Amino acid sequence: MTKVITEPAREVPVRDEVDVLVCGGGCAGVAAALAAARNGARTCLVEHYGFAGGTLTAAGVNGIGGYQHDLDGRPLVSGIPIEIVQRLAEADGASPESVARLTRPVDSGPVAGLGLNVYWVQAHPEKAKGVFDDMLGEAGVRILYHADAVMPVMEGSRVRGAFVESKSGREAILARVLVDCTGDGDIAARAGAPFDLGRPGDGACQPMTAIFTVADWSARAHNDAMKSEPLAAGRYQGYVARSRADGEIALNPNDIFCAATYLDDRESRAASVNFTRVQGLSALDAGELSRAEVLGRRQVAEAVRFMRKHMAGGANCALISVAAQIGIRESRRILGDYVLTGQDVQGAARFPDAVARGIYTLDIHNPTEVGKPSALIELEKPYDIPYRCLVPRGVEGLLVAGRCISGDHIALSSYRIQSHCMAMGQAAGTAAALAAAAGKRPRELDVGLLRRRLGEDGANTGEKL
Ligand SMILES: Cc1cc2nc3c(=O)[nH]c(=O)nc-3n(C[C@H](O)[C@H](O)[C@H](O)COP(=O)(O)OP(=O)(O)OC[C@H]3O[C@@H](n4cnc5c(N)ncnc54)[C@H](O)[C@@H]3O)c2cc1C
Numbered sequence: 269m270t271k272v273i274t275e276p277a278r279e280v281p282v283r284d285e286v287d288v289l290v291c292g293g294g295c296a297g298v299a300a301a302l303a304a305a306r307n308g309a310r311t312c313l314v315e316h317y318g319f320a321g322g323t324l325t326a327a328g329v330n331g332i333g334g335y336q337h338d339l340d341g342r343p344l345v346s347g348i349p350i351e352i353v354q355r356l357a358e359a360d361g362a363s364p365e366s367v368a369r370l371t372r373p374v375d376s377g378p379v380a381g382l383g384l385n386v387y388w389v390q391a392h393p394e395k396a397k398g399v400f401d402d403m404l405g406e407a408g409v410r411i412l413y414h415a416d417a418v419m420p421v422m423e424g425s426r427v428r429g430a431f432v433e434s435k436s437g438r439e440a441i442l443a444r445v446l447v448d449c450t451g452d453g454d455i456a457a458r459a460g461a462p463f464d465l466g467r468p469g470d471g472a473c474q475p476m477t478a479i480f481t482v483a484d485w486s487a488r489a490h491n492d493a494m495k496s497e498p499l500a501a502g503r504y505q506g507y508v509a510r511s512r513a514d515g516e517i518a519l520n521p522n523d524i525f526c527a528a529t530y531l532d533d534r535e536s537r538a539a540s541v542n543f544t545r546v547q548g549l550s551a552l553d554a555g556e557l558s559r560a561e562v563l564g565r566r567q568v569a570e571a572v573r574f575m576r577k578h579m580a581g582g583a584n585c586a587l588i589s590v591a592a593q594i595g596i597r598e599s600r601r602i603l604g605d606y607v608l609t610g611q612d613v614q615g616a617a618r619f620p621d622a623v624a625r626g627i628y629t630l631d632i633h634n635p636t637e638v639g640k641p642s643a644l645i646e647l648e649k650p651y652d653i654p655y656r657c658l659v660p661r662g663v664e665g666l667l668v669a670g671r672c673i674s675g676d677h678i679a680l681s682s683y684r685i686q687s688h689c690m691a692m693g694q695a696a697g698t699a700a701a702l703a704a705a706a707g708k709r710p711r712e713l714d715v716g717l718l719r720r721r722l723g724e725d726g727a728n729t730g731e732k733l
Contacts, residue, residue, distance in 0.1 A: 280431060282440045284410060286310040287704035288697065289429055289443035291417035294322020295332075295686045296670025297449030298400050299348045299693030300700070304447070305407040307701035307721070312410040312441055314417050314432055317592070320400035322451060324686060325393045328479035328591030330540050331529055334628040334685035335370045335387040336650065337377025338728060343370055344377065344625050344650055347727035349690035353389045355403060361395030378650065384629045385646040386685075392531045393540075412441075420446065420459040420666075426709075427459050427665040444704035446666050447696045452552060453600040453672035461660035463600040465552075467677040472635035474597035474681070475521070475545040478564025482572065482585040485528060485539040489581030500580065503527075507578040512639060516574060520567045521545050521638040525579070538588065543571045547636055551596040564594045597633060597684065601675055602668045605711070606656035610678025613651050621715040622652035622730045623695035623722060628685040630678060643681075652730050653683060655715050658696050664709045669696035694727055 288304040290297050293315035305311040313320070323329045332353060338344040350370055356362040366389045378385065404411055415434035420427045421442065429442035448455040457463055466473040499506030504525035511517045520543070528539040544567035549556040568590050575582035606619075613630065630645040657674040658667045668674075669692040671684040682688070699718050703710045719729045 280438055280440050282442055283432070283436070284312055285442045286312045286410065287444050288447060288700040289314065289441050290447045290449055290697065291430055291455050292322065292448065292450035292670070293320035293400070294449060294451055294670060294689070295324055296689040296693035297322065297447070298404065299352070299690040300447045300449055300669050300697035301409045302348055302403060302407050303694040303697030303725070304701040305409045306725070307698055309701035309704050311408070312412060312443070313404060314412045314415050314430070314441065316416050318413045319397040320404065321393065321396050323595055324391065325397050326592045327595035328393055328481065328540055329542070329595055329686070330391050330393050330531060332389045332391050332686045333384070333386050334626065334687035335389070336385065336627045337374050337379050338625060338650060339377055341374045341376045342728060344627055344728060345687045345691050347691070347722065347725055348694040349687045350726070352399070352403070352690060353391065355399045356389070356391050356396060359395050359399050361392040361399060362389050366390065378627060384631070384644070386628055390529055390531065417450070417455055420455050422459060425460070425663055427455075427663060430455055444665070445700040445710055447700050448602070448666065448668045448672065449670050449693060451596060451599065451671055453602040453668055456602040456660050456663065456666060456668050456672070457600055459663045459666060461663045461666070462603045464603060464676070465600055466598065467635060472548070473551070473599060474633045474635055475547045476549070476551065476560050476564065476597065477542055477546070477595045478544045478561070478568050479591045479595055480541050480568045480571070481531070481588045482528070482539055482541060482575070483588050484537050484584045484586055486537065486581035487528060487530060487539060490528065490579055493580035497580070504579065509639065511574055511578065516577075517570060519563060519570055521547055521634070523639045523641050541571065541575075544568060545633065546594065551599040557594075560594050565590055598671070598677070598680060600672055601680060602660050602672050604657050604661060604668070604674030605659045606654050606674060608653065608657050608675035608679040608683070610676055613679045613682050614645070614647065615651075616647070616649035617651050618730065619652045619654035621655040623655045623658070623718065624653040624688065624691035625650045625728050625730050626653055626683050626688045627651070628682045628688060630681050632678070632681045647682070653688070653692060655695065655699065655718065658692060658699070659711050664711065667696040667700055667710050669693045691727065694725070695722060698722055698725065
């Protein structure tokens with residue numbers, strides 16, 4: 269049994285009192301904070317790092333995916349998720365053309381032939397930090413960077429805010445509604461909400477990835493080689509297999525070279541590389557997460573050697589940086605009033621309380637096996653994400669958004685894409701503001717009102733136009 273000691277009770281200063289407290293400033297949290305503040309709520313955003321953006325900025329995942337056209341030709345994911353990439357383009361952090369095509373009218377959707385069924389916007393992670401600062405500031409969000417939300421403030425089963433730890437010490441921020449956008453659902457879990465983890469049976473989660481940036485890389489040469497060189501076909505599968513057999517790839521279980529993408533869609537020689545895979549370690553255990561970071565960096569060194577030796581376009585590539593933290597694809601899924609399933613996603617399920625739409629591919633990176641491919645199943649039609657998936661069971665005053673919402677292992681592999689997380693963030697932030705203003709529990713909110721407000725704010729909830 270773990271040895272325990274008792275922490276003495278103490279008085280804690282109340283740093284702030286707001287209507288909506290958003291914990292975690294990844295893409296879901298940024299959208300939630302913007303939506304809450306714009307809907308009139310006094311809003312505070314608490315974020316662990318000194319910048320917002322989460323996986324995009326801290327873990328270097330700079331391809332914002334999941335945009336598409338809906339069946340009637342309008343943008344499938346709209347509102348704040350599109351506004352964010354438009355602001356990125358204005359700040360020279362994404363190519364304007366890659367953003368303009370998201371809203372270009374088409375007769376009907378989804379538009380075929382886009383690869384993994386979606387449009388992607390390559391966003392420059394460093395420029396994204398400034399864009400998020402500006403947008404949050406303009407909306408009047410009270411930003412608290414370098415602060416961790418550590419425990420909910422509870423009144424019975426109702427969340428009334430959170431205790432935060434920072435250089436200022438331990439403080440409390442009180443709120444009418446808390447939106448947990450920590451990716452891992454930390455606050456919801458500590459408030460007592462039930463959760464699931466990983467796939468059924470063994471609970472194994474998708475692997476983590478240390479993303480790194482290289483200079484002197486030519487994607488064109490690399491893409492050409494995949495068409496002409498047998499060992500480079502299928503994303504360098506032959507070279508990866510041979511390098512594994514030769515002991516050059518000893519640490520990375522991946523069967524293919526995953527991707528090296530320009531930082532922001534334009535021809536440049538710097539690329540962000542998604543090739544490493546760390547399996548079997550938990551993102552919820554500090555010791556295991558530490559081991560994952562160490563192993564991830566070792567895989568980066570291996571990967572750069574592989575790129576220089578075997579990849580067309582990579583002979584002179586040089587490592588510039590490894591992202592501040594390893595990217596986490598999967599951890600807690602907080603169970604809500606509805607659990608979105610893989611069947612719902614594949615069956616294009618419709619729900620009367622839809623607050624967002626999704627279409628990204630079912631994309632399950634192999635959780636346990638070495639040298640085995642991911643499961644990739646493209647969707648033909650979009651599905652709804654119901655409000656009930658954002659409302660955790662058994663706890664009041666609380667919403668969740670982003671990859672920690674209520675779904676199963678298979679559904680998560682689709683809705684975890686960033687544009688979908690932003691759409692959920694907008695929905696949760698709007699719901700939190702409306703609930704706070706009405707003095708209602710989020711669970712009691714009139715979902716018709718929420719859907720109308722989301723529509724007025726540019727979001728697509730699947731409502732007929
Ligand atoms: C390697 C990898 C590749 C991917 N590829 C793509 C891709 O190509 N395109 C795409 O669109 N998506 C991709 N995804 C998925 C996508 O990036 C994530 O699912 C999505 O960004 C999750 O967003 P989020 O806001 O829910 O969580 P996160 O991005 O994890 O944000 C959570 C935020 O909360 C903060 N935080 C956590 N705990 C606390 C706390 N207690 N107190 C305060 N702050 C806290 C964190 O610092 C972080 O900023 C990828 C993911 C990974 C890991």
